[in-house]
Amino acid sequence: MTYNDDGDEPEDARGETEETIKKRPPGLPKNEKLVWDVLAQSDDPMKAYEILDCLKEKGVRAPMTIYRALDGLERKGHIHKLEGLNAFVLCNHEGPHMVQTFLVCERCPKVRELEVRSVEADIEAAVDVSNFQMNTARLEIKGLCHLCAGAE
Amino acid sequence: MTYNDDGDEPEDARGETEETIKKRPPGLPKNEKLVWDVLAQSDDPMKAYEILDCLKEKGVRAPMTIYRALDGLERKGHIHKLEGLNAFVLCNHEGPHMVQTFLVCERCPKVRELEVRSVEADIEAAVDVSNFQMNTARLEIKGLCHLCAGAE
DNA sequence: CCCTGGAGGTTATGATATAACAACGATATA
DNA sequence: TATATCGTTGTTATATCATAACCTCCAGGG
Secondary structure, three states: OOOOOOOOOOOOOOOOOOOOOOOOOOOOOHHHHHHHHHHHHOOOOEOHHHHHHHHHOOOOOOHHHHHHHHHHHHHOOOEEEEOOOOEEEEOOOOOOOOEEEEEEEOOOOOEEEEOOHHHHHHHHHHHHHOOOEEEEEEEEEEEEOHHHHHOO | OOOOOOOOOOOOOOOOOOOOOOOOOOOOOHHHHHHHHHHHHOOOOEOHHHHHHHHHOOOOOOHHHHHHHHHHHHHOOOEEEEOOOOEEEEOOOOOOOOEEEEEEEOOOOOEEEEOOHHHHHHHHHHHHHOOOEEEEEEEEEEEEOHHHHHOO
């Protein structure tokens, strides 16, 4: 058995992943696949220890395992960390991008990732003026989501 | 002695604050003044436990004390938290503002706060379209500062 | 065959942050 | 004065988040 025994689908035999819509990127090591699948089944961002809880049943015991997988996934651009929540979400679009924009509800756990071209352009311009060499940027917008705002 | 014995200047008797340029807002409780003064003397963002170390000599013993003061200062808009660094900086401009923008160097501890009107406008527009009720936003831009970029 | 490097397992610990409760001082007001 | 209340502070304990260090396994290349 190798560390990269890629099935195209999760090896899970119990049908837990039937609602997964997103397609898991190929070539991930075992633990990164496990973590990716957990995140894919969650509508909301998840904390490292929550992911760990979900994977206890699969034999994962140590936080280290989760953090290593998260680190790998993040370096490959498959997930983002929401620093304000200490939580992680799948990236929801193709290709690399410099500015990640999130709408974070303060009343419910919902987070949406946006892609806002005009913001990206403005940022690049402003940063340029400041003589700063941008690598990545993360914009976390806090407030009330659609539903929570409606409910006052 | 009251909890709000405002002197206009830090009560520090040893001249440690001689380089302070910023003007501490009036009416702060004792611990918030202490923490504000520490941040004012630092060019760079500081972590809670670093602030605590600086205030050991003034008799502050517990992390709680620092976190409470930071919380008060943040709610009043006098400081910001850089979530990506778990660190805190003085706010560098007047009046309330919805979007905080930071240039965070990945090679040295330098962080600059910007005010970028065009970005703010774009964000508000984009958020509006998304049917989201924005409260605040924080943009953390990572890369190489001026000096570090020059040094390759 | 042996070496190497990526991936993984495990234990321990470090770093960050909050809960809970007690005590104090200022202010208001009866 | 009495006493109620509120914000601030002090203190202890604990929760939460993250990494260091060390060892093993195994696939692939000389």
